[in-house]
Each structure stands twice: as C-alpha cells, then as structure tokens.
Amino acid sequence: MRIGELSRRTGVPVATIKYYLREGLLPPGESTGRNQAVYDDGHARRLRLARALITVGGLSVVAAREVLEALAVPDRSTYGALAVAHKSVTRHDPDPAVPEEARQRAAERVRRLIADRGWELPHDHPAARTLTDTLATMEHLGNGSFAARLDRFAAASEQIAAADVDCVDEIRDSPEEMAETMIVGTVLGDTALSALRRLAQQDAARRRFAPASRPGPAAGPDLPQKPEGPDRTAVARPEAVRPDVDPTDNG
Amino acid sequence: MRIGELSRRTGVPVATIKYYLREGLLPPGESTGRNQAVYDDGHARRLRLARALITVGGLSVVAAREVLEALAVPDRSTYGALAVAHKSVTRHDPDPAVPEEARQRAAERVRRLIADRGWELPHDHPAARTLTDTLATMEHLGNGSFAARLDRFAAASEQIAAADVDCVDEIRDSPEEMAETMIVGTVLGDTALSALRRLAQQDAARRRFAPASRPGPAAGPDLPQKPEGPDRTAVARPEAVRPDVDPTDNG
Numbered sequence: 096m097r098i099g100e101l102s103r104r105t106g107v108p109v110a111t112i113k114y115y116l117r118e119g120l121l122p123p124g125e126s127t128g129r130n131q132a133v134y135d136d137g138h139a140r141r142l143r144l145a146r147a148l149i150t151v152g153g154l155s156v157v158a159a160r161e162v163l164e165a166l167a168v169p170d171r172s173t174y175g176a177l178a179v180a181h182k183s184v185t186r187h188d189p190d191p192a193v194p195e196e197a198r199q200r201a202a203e204r205v206r207r208l209i210a211d212r213g214w215e216l217p218h219d220h221p222a223a224r225t226l227t228d229t230l231a232t233m234e235h236l237g238n239g240s241f242a243a244r245l246d247r248f249a250a251a252s253e254q255i256a257a258a259d260v261d262c263v264d265e266i267r268d269s270p271e272e273m274a275e276t277m278i279v280g281t282v283l284g285d286t287a288l289s290a291l292r293r294l295a296q297q298d299a300a301r302r303r304f305a306p307a308s309r310p311g312p313a314a315g316p317d318l319p320q321k322p323e324g325p326d327r328t329a330v331a332r333p334e335a336v337r338p339d340v341d342p343t344d345n346g
Numbered sequence: 347m348r349i350g351e352l353s354r355r356t357g358v359p360v361a362t363i364k365y366y367l368r369e370g371l372l373p374p375g376e377s378t379g380r381n382q383a384v385y386d387d388g389h390a391r392r393l394r395l396a397r398a399l400i401t402v403g404g405l406s407v408v409a410a411r412e413v414l415e416a417l418a419v420p421d422r423s424t425y426g427a428l429a430v431a432h433k434s435v436t437r438h439d440p441d442p443a444v445p446e447e448a449r450q451r452a453a454e455r456v457r458r459l460i461a462d463r464g465w466e467l468p469h470d471h472p473a474a475r476t477l478t479d480t481l482a483t484m485e486h487l488g489n490g491s492f493a494a495r496l497d498r499f500a501a502a503s504e505q506i507a508a509a510d511v512d513c514v515d516e517i518r519d520s521p522e523e524m525a526e527t528m529i530v531g532t533v534l535g536d537t538a539l540s541a542l543r544r545l546a547q548q549d550a551a552r553r554r555f556a557p558a559s560r561p562g563p564a565a566g567p568d569l570p571q572k573p574e575g576p577d578r579t580a581v582a583r584p585e586a587v588r589p590d591v592d593p594t595d596n597g
Binding site for chain 2: 143146147174192209213214216217220222226228229230232235240243244247250251252254255256257258259261263265266275276280283285287289290291294297298301303304
C-alpha cells in the first residue's frame with residue numbers, strides 16, 4: 096500500500112509517518128520509483144505500536160526507537176523479551192545537585208531492599224540505578240516518607256510482577272508475541288498502573304480524611320452468638336457425630 | 347542571590363534557569379537593574395523541585411508548570427494536595443485509530459472495576475479516562491492479557507495508595523509540606539515504582555522461566571501421611587475428642 100493508505104489504515108497522519116521514517120522508528124517501504132514506496136501489514140503493525148508507545152506509553156522518540164530496534168533482533172528468548180521491555184525504563188542523568196552522600200545512602204538502601212526481598216538480579220540492573228537516583232533526589236527534596244515505606248511499595252510491586260509474568264506465561268510458545276506482549280504490558284502498563292494508583296489514592300484519601308464517610312463498624316460476617324454456659328466440646332456426644340443419624344429426626 | 351549563585355547552590359546550569367524563567371516554571375527574581383535580578387531561598391527550593399519533576403519524574407515542561415502553579419494556589423486542604431498531584435497524571439490525546447467500540451468496551455470495563463472495588467470517585471476523574479484510553483489501545487494492539495488481570499493490578503494499586511496516604515497522614519498539620527510531599531511522592535514515586543516493577547519482574551521471570559532454578563516440590567509443611575484404611579470418621583471414638591486425654595499416652 097502507498098503511504099496514504101497506510102495512514103488511513105492506522106489513523107496516523109502522513110506527516111507523522113514521514114517523521115517516524117526519518118527517525119528510524121519505521122523501516123523504509125519498498126521503493127517503487129522516485130519518492131514512491133509501498134508498505135505492508137508489518138509496517139502497519141509496527142506503526143501502531145510505535146504510535147502507542149509514544150502517545151499512550153509516554154516514551155520519547157529515542158526510547159521508542161531503541162525498544163523497537165531491540166524487538167527486531169531475533170533473540171526471542173523470554174529473557175530477550177524482558178531485556179527489550181526493560182530498555183523502556185525511565186532513564187535520566189542523575190541530578191548533579193544531589194550530594195554524593197545522599198546517593199551513597201540511597202544505593203545502600205536499594206542493596207538492602209534487594210537482599211531483604213531475595214531478588215536475584217544481574218549486577219547493575221538499570222532499574223536499580225533509576226531507583227537509587229530517585230530515592231536520592233527525594234531525600235534531596237526533603238522527602239523521606241516514600242523511602243521509609245519502600246518495603247510496602249516493593250511488596251505491591253511483586254504482586255504486579257507476578258501478574259506481568261502470568262501475562263506472558265500463557266503465550267510461552269510464541270516468542271514473537273511474547274516479546275511484544277511484554278513491551279506493551281510494561282510500557283502501556285506503566286501508564287495504566289499510574290492511573291490505577293491515582294484512582295486508588297483518591298478513594299484512600301476519601302476514606303482517611305473525609306469526615307462525612309468515616310467507615311462504620313467492621314463489616315465482617317455476623318457470627319451467631321454462642322449461648323453462654325459450660326463448654327459443650329469437652330464431652331462429645333457420640334450421636335452428634337454419627338453421620339448416619341439425623342439429629343433433627345425425632346421419629 | 348544573583349543567578350550565578352542560584353546555579354551554584356542548586357546545581358542547575360544558568361541556561362536552564364533562564365529557560366525555566368521564560369517558561370514560567372520559576373517566578374522572576376526581584377529586579378535590581380537592567381538585566382539584573384536577585385533570587386531567594388524560595389526560588390532555590392522551587393528550582394530544585396521543578397528540575398526533579400522534569401528530569402527524574404519525567405514530566406513535560408508544560409505538565410511541570412501546571413503542577414507548580416497549582417502548588418502556589420493557597421488551597422492547602424488534603425484534597426487540594428491530591429488534586430495538585432493528580433494534575434501530573436499522564437495525559438494524552440486518545441489515539442484516533444482506536445475504534446470507538448474498543449473505547450466503549452474499555453470504558454465499561456473501567457466502570458465495572460470501580461464499582462467492584464467500591465471506589466467512590468468524582469465523576470470523570472482524569473485517571474479513569476487515562477485508564478480507559480490505555481486499555482482500549484492495548485486491545486487495539488491485540489493485547490488483552492493486562493486487562494484480563496486488571497483486578498490483580500488494582501488490588502496491588504490499593505496497597506500502594508494506602509502507603510501513599512500514610513506518607514501524607516503523618517504531616518497532616520502542615521498543609522504546605524503535605525502538598526509538596528504528595529507531589530514528590532506521586533510524580534517521583536511513579537518513577538520509583540516503575541523501577542521496582544522492573545526489578546520484581548526480573549526476579550519473577552527468573553523464578554518462572556529459568557531452568558536452573560525451577561522450584562522444587564512445594565515447600566509447605568510436611569503433613570504426616572494418613573494410614574490407608576476404613577474411614578475412621580464414620581464412628582467417633584469419644585476419647586479422641588476429649589481434650590483432657592492424650593491419645594499418644596499409653597500409660
């Protein structure tokens with residue numbers, strides 16, 4: 096198909112497609128003459144994915160290109176898929192204003208967390224550096240309350256990761272699909288999870304701070320009140336435990 | 347202090363400070379002559395925060411400006427703080443290529459989730475729209491596995507939100523600090539949480555997929571094998587249920 100048809104098919108404007116082609120997000124079409132090229136379904140699929148990673152997933156063009164390039168490499172093992180997804184981790188230059196001592200303390204905190212949770216990770220995982228830099232910056236801004244609850248955040252993250260692994264486990268036999276699922280679930284999943292976090296925050300804040308809707312008494316199942324009296328379990332009545340006798344049968 | 351001193355104090359280059367001033371991220375200093383201005387500690391604090399939201403938190407300059415403007419408004423209630431933090435929710439134009447039916451299905455899924463979890467939210471919370479658009483895009487990309495586990499992701503998000511609310515609850519008496527803590531914890535917290543998710547994913551994938559470390563037999567408590575034979579529950583032996591008699595006592 097020509098570029099106009101590719102645009103209609105995917106809903107991505109022609110100008111954006113040309114930009115993605117220039118930036119290497121999309122491989123060139125097959126040339127059919129001066130300034131003419133044709134594109135196939137693979138282009139359409141990759142274009143949709145590129146567009147989603149950038150607009151919905153919030154990746155930069157550079158980060159999206161890296162992820163898409165890694166997807167094109169034929170290492171389709173589970174770990175390959177994971178490595179591709181992890182290329183999308185938010186990267187940044189560490190803030191030079193953060194004092195080195197704060198960074199050292201944060202690095203030690205992250206090492207302790209990883210050890211406490213029994214996580215076996217490759218040395219120098221990029222996400223460990225991101226976490227370290229983020230905690231150091233938080234401390235620099237005078238905010239220690241997130242770091243103080245790091246274990247609770249890590250425990251919740253383990254539950255998320257278990258669900259993430261289930262997402263790819265069910266398609267173990269299709270490594271290509273697995274890699275793409277991992278990427279979409281990780282990058283777009285970050286957006287979905289930050290939205291879920293805000294919805295849950297809103298409700299948690301209402302429960303905690305709104306005076307009008309304080310929770311009432313605990314709403315557990317109402318257990319029938321036991322009659323007060325001597326403990327009837329001390330002496331078993333044989334008929335009460337003989338299944339062949341119906342205790343309500345008076346006949 | 348002059349701009350050079352502000353730069354030294356915060357570690358932010360002069361060119362970046364000038365850019366932030368032009369973009370309204372930082373209020374102008376007090377003018378002391380042509381092209382001369384002085385800045386105070388409030389500028390330094392706000393500059394550090396702006397820098398962190400953009401570099402570590404990954405906010406756009408526009409989003410960071412909105413958050414910082416909202417911080418300057420003197421509505422310092424808990425809900426004010428929350429609203430400020432929620433301005434940082436990843437926003438995007440919904441992908442026009444996503445069919446309207448997919449959007450409708452995603453919207454219904456989000457409504458059901460909110461009802462199932464008993465979340466009481468303001469009508470049209472921006473994060474609900476973000477979640478809807480993200481789920482619709484995932485479906486459009488052929489990925490239904492995240493949506494299929496939405497309840498598990500929501501349950502983990504509730505735990506995160508409970509810890510988030512604890513972070514601000516301990517400083518309830520200082521509304522200014524509360525608002526800033528909420529912002530730092532939410533925006534930089536998103537970065538930290540996506541890093542935690544990737545670390546936990548790496549370990550979860552190792553446990554699930556690495557052949558060398560397959561889990562052995564279930565490590566639950568070893569229950570003693572019951573001897574095969576006639577079902578001994580049919581006829582109760584009174585002594586077996588008398589707690590004051592030890593059945594192993596042969597004396």
